[in-house]
Amino acid sequence: MTNPQTTLTIDGYVDAIPQPGPGSTVTFDLIHSPHTADDATTGEWDEICAADTPDTPYACTTADPGIAEQLLHDIQPGDLVHVTGTLLQAGTHDTPARIDIATLDVLVASPLGVLSGMTLDRWGAYVAVFDPDRDTVPLFTETGQWVGEAESPDALTTLIDIHERVHGGDA
Structure with a gap:
């Protein structure tokens, strides 16, 4: 059985401090809210989706050295980022889809610094x-x-x- 792949570009919030993964990869969780930057800047989100549309979690990974460096040293929880990558469908309904990140841009830095223990x-x-x-x-x-x-x-x-x-x- 093949694992379908597609290119995806979304905005979302970094959910936790990015972590080194296997080899030279870095992993992080991204929460895509249907009511984030692209919709909020136009003010049209009410017309795009219902107010109770749930957020979607994505498990993200990158092996790109520049993005890995940025994730480990500059990105913090709560940052709103714009990512493009290959979407790999989850193997089961219990696990989030995974995105292999090719590009990452910070749209809005979190107003709060990294909070130890919080x-x-x-x-x-x-x-x-x-x-x-x-x-x-x-x-x-x-x-x-x-x-x-x-x-x-x-x-x-x-x-x-x-x-x-x-x-x-x-x-």
């Missing part, structure tokens, strides 16, 4: 910072604008709803 999570145009040493959860827009601090992770959606009502739905 994790970032996205809700569309919002970024929450989870710190294991704190109960509260700071929330920013993807451009770095302060939104507020939720008393708990469960209160994040309420904080986002309030922010969107006050700002007319613009993050």
Whole structure:
């Protein structure tokens, strides 16, 4: 059975710190949101896809020395990147598709630096910072604008709803 391949160009967010892979490769996870840069800049995403269209994870790998260097030293979680590569379909429904990256460009650097011991999570145009040493959860827009601090992770959606009502739905 053959593994179908196609060239794919997408924008997405780097989900975790890129890691050295086998040989001279580098691997990272990319989250493609249907509501990211290409759609957000035109303001037409409502016409393109439903608001509840899920994000798509991709397991990415590159053996290109220049891209590997960039991934290991310049890219951080939360960066919005534009990638082109060969899409290799997943072998099972349980694993994400894999992209063998040929080009990578940073569209928007994460407004937050690499956070040791902390994790970032996205809700569309919002970024929450989870710190294991704190109960509260700071929330920013993807451009770095302060939104507020939720008393708990469960209160994040309420904080986002309030922010969107006050700002007319613009993050």
